[in-house]
Amino acid sequence: MKCKRCRRAEAAVDLPSHHAAFCPDCFFVFFRRQVREGIRRYRLLAPGDRVLVCVSGGKDSLVLWDVLMEAGYKTEGLYIDLGIEGYSARSREKVAAFAAARGKTPIVVELAKEGIPIPEAARCIRMQECSICGTVKRYFFNKVAAEGGFSVVATGHNLDDEGARLLGNLLHWQRDHLARQHPFLPEAGTGLVRKVKPLWRITEMETAAYGFLKGIDYVTEECPMSLDATSLVYKEALSLIEDKMPGTRIVFYQGFLDASNPLRQATVEPMADDGEETGFGKGSAGGVPGACSSCGASTFAQVCSFCRLKERVREQRERRREKT
Amino acid sequence: MEGLKSFVDAAMPCGPVSRKGNFPNRGSGAVSCIMHPMIRVRLPQKKRELDVPGPRRVMDILAEAGVRPTTVIVTQGKRLLTRDHKVEDGETIEVISVVSGG
Structure with a gap:
């Protein structure tokens, strides 16, 4: 199969959803255009932004960092070491090697040092690992961004992630979640930093292909905590449909984002974030939230969700210690 | 030689063969089994390998592997293969999952 763009070289990536196939060089052009279009459509980033890219060592986040650097954005990487035996060390190595090759040093937060490594925390308070992980990550995204003077946080969520999330939200009619699902979550006056998802138009297969062709060494193993994640069921369902009807996924998500979508108009609100948020740095201008009595972060409760979580883990840990 | 090959092919109709080597005629003594190379398909994340007879298109190999x-x-190697790419006997390909959870 020949490349549909240059019509000379042999194609390396075929994309039925775009009725296209590209050689490596033309695929890079296509990929960067898709990211640029994703950023332009919702003004995710401005040229002067300082971007904190959240990297896990997986393909999406490393590819995102690579593409943003190439596009000339001022970026730094944030790696959160979740404290998962073996997996965290291996993914951290990938991030360090990727950054070093580009003259960067990632900012690292170690949850073990913060007193809340994910596996132990989940065991202590009998909560889903992914749920704890989400709360903890959001906390540190805001904290590191505020302390480091970053104007925006970028994550590597792709079209498959967002499509699966949308399907899950629709199946359960999660109106509040639907209202907050968007590639652009604006900065809130409470010190919540703007969050963007520049890869929202790009599939997992495309980021994997880009990473492979660019020689980006990413961690291919799955997070052992996420093997039973419900999002995988929704992804599976969507990929089944996508195989039969290429292009369905982008139509599904893009149609949801369309401002004329009645569902969107019915649910749209100023979007804070994916869950209860904790913000840093700017106080509570324009909102009810005050400062967390424990850590000082802006929160809608007296104590922020992160500090509450941490306290529950600490209590359970002590109880266990007393028993033994 | 060609005659021998067709005899072996007839005696051992090779569907996909697992890495452990579950050959239908092994140990029966009926056929002195001469292996002709097949396509080696590696699925590293599933820690699984299988052999399929070639030549065969990538999309057909994927269907066979489920x-x-x-x-x-x-x-x-360092190449990405499109779905219509034809893989020959004796070649090895890797199938890498791109699905991330969480």
Whole structure:
């Protein structure tokens, strides 16, 4: 199969959803255009932004960092070491090697040092690992961004992630979640930093292909905590449909984002974030939230969700210690 | 030689063969089994390997392995393979899952 763009070289990536196939060089052009279009459509980033890219060592986040650097954005990487035996060390190595090759040093937060490594925390308070992980990550995204003077946080969520999330939200009619699902979550006056998802138009297969062709060494193993994640069921369902009807996924998500979508108009609100948020740095201008009595972060409760979580883990840990 | 090959092919109709080597005629003594090379398909994340007879297109190999095309990339050394790429006997390909959870 020949490349549909240059019509000379042999194609390396075929994309039925775009009725296209590209050689490596033309695929890079296509990929960067898709990211640029994703950023332009919702003004995710401005040229002067300082971007904190959240990297896990997986393909999406490393590819995102690579593409943003190439596009000339001022970026730094944030790696959160979740404290998962073996997996965290291996993914951290990938991030360090990727950054070093580009003259960067990632900012690292170690949850073990913060007193809340994910596996132990989940065991202590009998909560889903992914749920704890989400709360903890959001906390540190805001904290590191505020302390480091970053104007925006970028994550590597792709079209498959967002499509699966949308399907899950629709199946359960999660109106509040639907209202907050968007590639652009604006900065809130409470010190919540703007969050963007520049890869929202790009599939997992495309980021994997880009990473492979660019020689980006990413961690291919799955997070052992996420093997039973419900999002995988929704992804599976969507990929089944996508195989039969290429292009369905982008139509599904893009149609949801369309401002004329009645569902969107019915649910749209100023979007804070994916869950209860904790913000840093700017106080509570324009909102009810005050400062967390424990850590000082802006929160809608007296104590922020992160500090509450941490306290529950600490209590359970002590109880266990007393028993033994 | 050609006659011998066709005899072996007839005696050992090779469907996909697992890495452990579950050959239908092994140990029966009926056929002195001469292996002709097949396509080696590696699925590293599933810690699985299988051999399929070639030549065969990538999309057919994926179907045989029970893998949906939108969930993987298929590589051969430093090359990415498209779905219609024909793989020959004796070649090795890797099927890498692209699905991330969480």
